[in-house]
Amino acid sequence: MSDTPVIGVLALQGDVREHLIALASADALARPVRRPEELAEVDGLVVPGGESTTMSKLASLFGMLEPLRERVRDGMPVYGTCAGMILLADKILDPRSGQETIGGIDMIVRRNAFGRQNESFEAAVEVAGIEGGPVEGVFIRAPWVESVGAQAKVVAEHGGHIVAVRQGNALATSFHPELTGDHRVHALFVDMVRAVG
Amino acid sequence: MSTLPTTPQSADSPATGTARVKRGMAEQLKGGVIMDVVNAEQAKIAEDAGAVAVMALERVPADIRKDGGVARMSDPNMIEEIIEAVSIPVMAKSRIGHFVEAQVLQSLGVDYIDESEVLTPADEVNHSDKFAFTTPFVCGATNLGEALRRIAEGAAMIRSKGEAGTGNVVEAVRHLRQIKNEIARLRGYDNNELYAAAKELRAPYELVKEVSELGKLPVVLFSAGGVATPADAALMRQLGAEGVFVGSGIFKSGDPAKRAAAIVKATTFYDDPKIIADASRNLGEAMVGINCDTLPETERYANRGW
Numbered sequence: 373m374s375d376t377p378v379i380g381v382l383a384l385q386g387d388v389r390e391h392l393i394a395l396a397s398a399d400a401l402a403r404p405v406r407r408p409e410e411l412a413e414v415d416g417l418v419v420p421g422g423e424s425t426t427m428s429k430l431a432s433l434f435g436m437l438e439p440l441r442e443r444v445r446d447g448m449p450v451y452g453t454c455a456g457m458i459l460l461a462d463k464i465l466d467p468r469s470g471q472e473t474i475g476g477i478d479m480i481v482r483r484n485a486f487g488r489q490n491e492s493f494e495a496a497v498e499v500a501g502i503e504g505g506p507v508e509g510v511f512i513r514a515p516w517v518e519s520v521g522a523q524a525k526v527v528a529e530h531g532g533h534i535v536a537v538r539q540g541n542a543l544a545t546s547f548h549p550e551l552t553g554d555h556r557v558h559a560l561f562v563d564m565v566r567a568v569g
Numbered sequence: 570m571s572t573l574p575t576t577p578q579s580a581d582s583p584a585t586g587t588a589r590v591k592r593g594m595a596e597q598l599k600g601g602v603i604m605d606v607v608n609a610e611q612a613k614i615a616e617d618a619g620a621v622a623v624m625a626l627e628r629v630p631a632d633i634r635k636d637g638g639v640a641r642m643s644d645p646n647m648i649e650e651i652i653e654a655v656s657i658p659v660m661a662k663s664r665i666g667h668f669v670e671a672q673v674l675q676s677l678g679v680d681y682i683d684e685s686e687v688l689t690p691a692d693e694v695n696h697s698d699k700f701a702f703t704t705p706f707v708c709g710a711t712n713l714g715e716a717l718r719r720i721a722e723g724a725a726m727i728r729s730k731g732e733a734g735t736g737n738v739v740e741a742v743r744h745l746r747q748i749k750n751e752i753a754r755l756r757g758y759d760n761n762e763l764y765a766a767a768k769e770l771r772a773p774y775e776l777v778k779e780v781s782e783l784g785k786l787p788v789v790l791f792s793a794g795g796v797a798t799p800a801d802a803a804l805m806r807q808l809g810a811e812g813v814f815v816g817s818g819i820f821k822s823g824d825p826a827k828r829a830a831a832i833v834k835a836t837t838f839y840d841d842p843k844i845i846a847d848a849s850r851n852l853g854e855a856m857v858g859i860n861c862d863t864l865p866e867t868e869r870y871a872n873r874g875w
Contacts, residue, residue, distance in 0.1 A: 422599070423657055426619045430833070434838075455597070468616070483656060488658075489681065490585065490703050493584055493590060510589055512597060513658065551593045
């Protein structure tokens with residue numbers, strides 16, 4: 373793979389544009405992905421923030437769920453923020469009926485765990501593997517991780533709750549680095565994609 | 570903007586209600602459909618159809634038109650039932666300038682407050698001070714100046730107004746085009762021209778300058794007021810709306826669940842006519858609709874707000 377990996381952003385719904393900008397600043401070639409044939413062309417994928425119920429519904433409706441699972445199983449690097457974290461969890465504690473995930477990280481997430489919008493907040497978060505001080509964590513109706521399996525590694529906590537997890541080539545954060553000007557988490561993910569090549 | 574709270578430096582002091590948290594919430598709704606619902610049952614239908622949020626209100630705009638009288642904030646019981654029924658965000662409407670209704674909505678825990686021209690205005694001079702709230706606000710606009718005045722008051726999301734409750738997309742198109750055209754014009758202005766532009770737009774210079782640099786509003790822009798079909802939703806997306814509000818169009822139609830799901834599909838694949846065609850098949854009856862040119866000036870909601 374070249375030094376400029378092609379990274380898709382799942383563009384069914386959510387803050388796709390912000391991820392495309394963050395990835396481009398981290399020296400990746402970023403493009404939206406809505407169809408299986410577009411998924412086949414990327415080296416890595418970001419699952420953005422948005423509404424997890426809407427995204428999983430659209431993913432299964434348009435035949436994206438199985439291709440997504442297959443690529444994640446095959447080791448394609450993925451990074452999910454907020455709703456994206458929920459979609460990368462093997463299990464949701466309180467799923468809407470029929471809500472399916474892509475999976476890839478052995479963890480149980482609780483949706484909207486930090487509360488409704490009035491409880492949404494910003495806080496500095498230390499992330500293992502990110503140098504140069506804490507990142508600005510923007511938590512919006514954010515989930516947290518209840519527990520992780522043996523293969524998954526907790527990389528950040530806030531207020532005693534797990535808010536970032538990595539397992540192999542899969543990374544997930546409860547918060548939204550794409551909404552800040554700080555692209556270090558995206559740079560870390562771009563490095564993960566390069567490493568696979 | 571200097572008045573906005575910034576990120577705290579310490580992990581011990583999380584900050585709520587910041588501009589980033591309020592505007593960021595709207596970013597999460599992009600590419601989605603926000604549906605008007607009047608009870609928990611409709612809210613569930615909307616959620617199952619793939620809505621990114623619901624707008625809880627007592628009567629959809631088409632019924633507000635039909636019934637007449639003063640339209641107000643909904644009953645707190647109804648809003649709470651809807652909050653209980655779904656896990657997607659719940660929005661609710663306050664009257665323009667009725668900051669006490671907004672305080673009540675915030676206390677109920679709604680995720681977004683729509684200071685809406687669809688309800689009867691409570692103040693014909695002032696809108697609510699939206700910086701005074703933790704809950705973010707969405708406001709309607711018919712042009713760029715109006716949008717920027719709302720943002721200056723603290724709105725964290727803008728929707729082009731259209732003409733709610735008509736099932737006619739013509740005003741939605743007019744207002745979105747107006748906003749987009751004015752943004753495009755600003756883009757070409759040099760610094761000398763921006764001061765006069767701000768005066769003309771009756772909007773703060775700093776915001777005018779920001780829009781000129783960004784080439785877009787500093788907050789998310791949705792479209793509202795008259796979307797009734799999948800093709801209407803896709804049209805608004807192709808014209809530059811980042812998502813759509815659908816009011817009466819869904820639950821005033823023959824098969825709400827099917828139409829709701831179809832509008833969601835067309836909003837995501839707004840640039841794919843084949844998918845829009847498939848989504849448009851056998852939807853049953855659309856809402857009848859009203860021709861806006863037969864609508865008297867006094868019955869135009871878009872004229873409310875200033």
